[in-house]
Amino acid sequence: MxxxxxxxxxxxxxxxxxxxxxxxxxxxxxxxxxxxxxxxxxxxxxxxxxxxxxxxxxxxxxxxxxxxxxxxxxxxxxxxxxxxxxxxxxxxxxxxxxSSNRSAVKSQNVDIPLNNKSPELRNPFVIPGIRNVKIESQLNPNYSFDNFLEGDSNRLARSAGLAVAAKPGGTSFNPLLIFGGVGLGKTHLAHAIGVDIKDKYPEKTVLYISAEKFTQQYIDAVKKNNRNDFIHFYQIIDVLIIDDVQFLSGKTGTQDVFFHIFNHLHQNGKQVILTSDKAPVDMQDIEQRLLSRFKWGLSAELQNPDFETRVSILKNKLYRDGVEMPEDIIDYVAKNIKSNVRELEGAIISLIAQSSFNKKEITIDLARVIVEKFVKNTKREVSIDYIQKVVSDYFQMDIDTLQSKTRKRHIVQARQLAMFFAKKYTKASLASIGSQIGKRDHATVLHACKTVDNLSSTDKQFKKYVEDITKKLSV
The missing domain is CATH 3.30.300.180 (DnaA, N-terminal domain)
Known part of the structure; x- marks a missing residue:
């Protein structure tokens, strides 16, 4: 051979x-x-x-x-x-x-010519009628690297964040896109990077803004006919942090203006930091030219923290709050709340509050009551419609295709997975599941569940499908 x-x-x-x-x-x-x-x-x-x-x-x-x-x-x-x-x-x-050849490739970016080059720019963050040339960073100083604990689930993102903070605009991580599910610390890490940069480089202009607020500012600028001022304002930022960039989906005007702002900042060695609830490859209705720029630097995923990291998070939270708690209770909370950091810290706060208000000692029994209530109250209700959406999004098809009569293998497998998870996560009958997933009968659903079980134990790729979708439904 x-x-x-x-x-x-x-x-x-x-x-x-x-x-x-x-x-x-x-x-x-x-x-x-x-x-x-x-x-x-x-x-x-x-x-x-x-x-x-x-x-x-x-x-x-x-x-x-x-x-x-x-x-x-x-x-x-x-x-x-x-x-x-x-x-x-x-x-x-x-x-x-x-390296000069490398920059030549990127220098083909087209920028918007600005008619108004006046230094008296309209600052979208200034209340009308109040003159203020200083740009406030909008950062939360409570979010720092010190209280963003490192674990296997976030090591790459945290390390990249530290590198960016040490040398903003001077690393290959530009843009730095941090993505992951709800409550895993995307916003915390984005603020921590900004706060650290402000500490190290007080002269740099750092700005944190949500994509939703950015969009609203742009709409207001268009209405008031000062679009160029809006663009120029953002082009003078040294470190731009945009949270929940997936919110730009479908907003072509805002995407276009952000494209040109991004190009200007990137070409001039300024740092761009983005957060999103999904990876660039999974973003819907974002222009391809913008997605290609998101991929220029590093896309770092935040995953659900493992048990050791969850224990460390709880201990750090208790230490900062000056509270002592027995190891077995910390372990119990960490073992039973696995979804995300936000819910983990919320449970420990509830436990401390219950103990303090009711003057009860913190025991395993009290922890069990609090955790059960907390998990029950915070767990998202999983419906058959939601399962179909998660499965169809995962396989990048629409729900109509999932429910269709086609016998194409990948669509049939997606449909069988939807039926399998509907049986697993809902109390609906087999007949009801079949009716809602393409008007099938109960025998089809039963067959689908058996097929998924068999394939999970014999097909490595199919097993990965089951594991990935389980994670998405468990968040």
Whole structure:
């Protein structure tokens, strides 16, 4: 069998996969593409300069070992970094090309000419009638890196945040997009980065704003005919933090103006930090040219904290509040509230409050009562409609397709998964589930549940579908 770039790389991947964590493998090795094999030099294509730097810093040893096994002691690895220009045409180049060429690719961005270059800009954050040239950061000083505890679930995002805070606009993490579910700390981390930058660089203009407020300001600027002032105001910001950027979905005017603001800031070495409840690949109704820019830097996911991290969060919260609590009670709360940090801290606050107001000692029994009530009150009601939405979003199809009569394999599997989760998470009868998911009968639902059970134990990819959707429904 002839040796190809792909066969060599596949063998390397098999070795790497056995020696690193599954999440790390998925994040740092699955996106890599084998390009060519020249003698003992393997060329691989990576999505960004940051990607290349991360591999060199964290995985150079395992790459060397795996490649030497395949190609001998003279093995070499050549990186090809794939960038995207303004018009979406992909232009690959290798790391050996001077950095000036890299900036030339990005300098094709088109900026909006401003008619009004007056220094007296209208500040969207100033109350009408009150003159104020100072731009307040809108940051919450209570959100800091000190009280954002590190764990496996957030290590990449937190480390990238610290790097950005140390050198805003001077790292490959630009933009830095932090994404994850509700209550996992996206807003906290975004504020922490801003607060740290203000401490280190008091002269820099840092601004935090929600995408919703940004949109409203833009609408007001258009109504008052001062769109250029709005753009120019945002172009003088050194560090722009936009929270919940997915809110821009479907708002073409706001997306267009943000596109030009982003280009100006990026070209001038200013830092952009974004948060979102989903990864760029999962964002709906966001222009492709904007999504391509979101991918220029680093997209870092915040995941549900593991047990050890949940314990650390609770202990840190208690320490800050000056409260002591037995270890077994902390462990009990951490074991039973797994969804997110916000609910975890909410439960411990409720426990302290109940103990204080009712002058009761904090015991396991009291913790059990509080946690049960808390979980019951905070758990989202899962409906069949909601399950269908989660499943169809996961497979990137609409609900009508999910419910259709088609026998295409991937659609049938999505439909069977929806039925399986409807039986698992609701009290509806099989007949009711079938009726709501494409007007099927109870026998079809029963068959679907059996099929999902069988495939979960025999098909690795299908098992991953079940695990991913379970996580989404459990948030």
């Amino acid at each position: 002839s040796v190809t770039a792909q066969s060599v790389w596949n063998n390397c991947l098999d070795f790497i996969k056995d020696n690193i964590q599954p999440q790390a493998y998925k994040t740092w090795f699955e996106p890599i593409v084998a390009v060519k094999l020249t003698g003992t030099a393997l060329s691989i294509q990576v999505p960004s300069k940051f990607f290349y730097e991360w591999l060199e810093e964290h995985y150079v040893k395992i790459l060397k070992v795996s490649l030497t096994k395949e190609l001998g002691e003279t093995a070499k690895l050549v990186y090809i970094i794939k960038m995207e220009n303004t018009y979406g045409n992909k232009q690959p180049f290798t790391e050996k090309i001077p």
